[in-house]
Amino acid sequence: MKIILTGIQPSGDLHLGNYFGAMRPAIELQSQGQAVYFIADYHALTSVTKADDLRRYTFDVAAGFLACGLDPQKTILFRQSDVPQVHELAWLLSVVTPMGLLERAHSYKDKVAQGAETSHGLFAYPVLMAADILLYNSDLVPVGKDQKQHLEIARDIAQKFNDRFGPVFKLPEPVIREATAIVPGVDGRKMSKSYGNVIPLFGEEKAVKKAVMGITTDSTPMEQPKQIEGTTLGQLMQAVNADGYKDYVAQAATPGVGYGDLKKKLLSEIATRFAPYQEKYRHLQAHPAEVEDVLRDGAARARAIAAPVIAKARVATGLSK
Ligand code: TRP
Numbered sequence: 105m106k107i108i109l110t111g112i113q114p115s116g117d118l119h120l121g122n123y124f125g126a127m128r129p130a131i132e133l134q135s136q137g138q139a140v141y142f143i144a145d146y147h148a149l150t151s152v153t154k155a156d157d158l159r160r161y162t163f164d165v166a167a168g169f170l171a172c173g174l175d176p177q178k179t180i181l182f183r184q185s186d187v188p189q190v191h192e193l194a195w196l197l198s199v200v201t202p203m204g205l206l207e208r209a210h211s212y213k214d215k216v217a218q219g220a221e222t223s224h225g226l227f228a229y230p231v232l233m234a235a236d237i238l239l240y241n242s243d244l245v246p247v248g249k250d251q252k253q254h255l256e257i258a259r260d261i262a263q264k265f266n267d268r269f270g271p272v273f274k275l276p277e278p279v280i281r282e283a284t285a286i287v288p289g290v291d292g293r294k295m296s297k298s299y300g301n302v303i304p305l306f307g308e309e310k311a312v313k314k315a316v317m318g319i320t321t322d323s324t325p326m327e328q329p330k331q332i333e334g335t336t337l338g339q340l341m342q343a344v345n346a347d348g349y350k351d352y353v354a355q356a357a358t359p360g361v362g363y364g365d366l367k368k369k370l371l372s373e374i375a376t377r378f379a380p381y382q383e384k385y386r387h388l389q390a391h392p393a394e395v396e397d398v399l400r401d402g403a404a405r406a407r408a409i410a411a412p413v414i415a416k417a418r419v420a421t422g423l424s425k
Contacts, residue, residue: 106137109242111144111184111233114161115151118168119302121295124287124343125248131173133246139179140240140406141169146184146232150225166395168306171385182402184236189414194228194235196417200264201231210253234258238273239410246279269420287343290319292336305378306385316371326362337366345373
């Protein structure tokens, strides 16, 4: 059975962009092979600076996945830091990773260009990510477009290691989700915490309402028909309720229907669609031991996959006999 592996950074409150862009596709893939999904808390430390935030985001990602339909019987869900052997592997990979490979990484170069204070952790981020992928014998790695280069780097590093020490690692195949999966934020740009344009997935009703009512629209007056196909409002509706989308377009084109009405309709569609997930999520928040049990079991299963791989890498490098 193919191993399908991906990591999710716990770096903020979950929003609809996370759901449509990463969570739903990952949950759909769980029947296609052995899914191995982890919460990349080590990686998140490159941006999250408060311990309480990291703990809460990590728990919330786990609870969010379970609430949205991740099946912990099938899928291995675990916390990256529960398998610290990944750092041993990261070091073994570091010694074969050319500096130039990391210096060319877009995500690192972007941070430098933005004038962000950089750290060794940020620079070495792709090496740790390669270790995540290689430690669990991954066949397929589904990620968003922004992670494409990181996957190429992981393959390069695996190849370099195999060239020097013999065939230890399987080269993973990237599965890149194209931009169609990107849900716009309320201002029309990609929905992202850093743009402050998100619609929360498990937020208070008031916060969801505020975000939806704040969706940017043009100034077509109430009496005139509106063309919402391809607009932010239209795209969000299409994501939330694809079946109801045609009716929605027709409704928008009806004179006398205002943007306020259309936003209220979207709001109620969001409430309907996500109500069952929110209920499960609230249950898990009230029963954190259920989430912890899943993560503990997931870590044990992940360690069982990792153990022979790290043992082989240790022998290949001469660390052990
Ligand atoms: N860098 C990924 C992101 O920000 C998260 C991640 C960490 C990951 N390790 C991984 C994704 C391994 C896939 C495989 O989205």
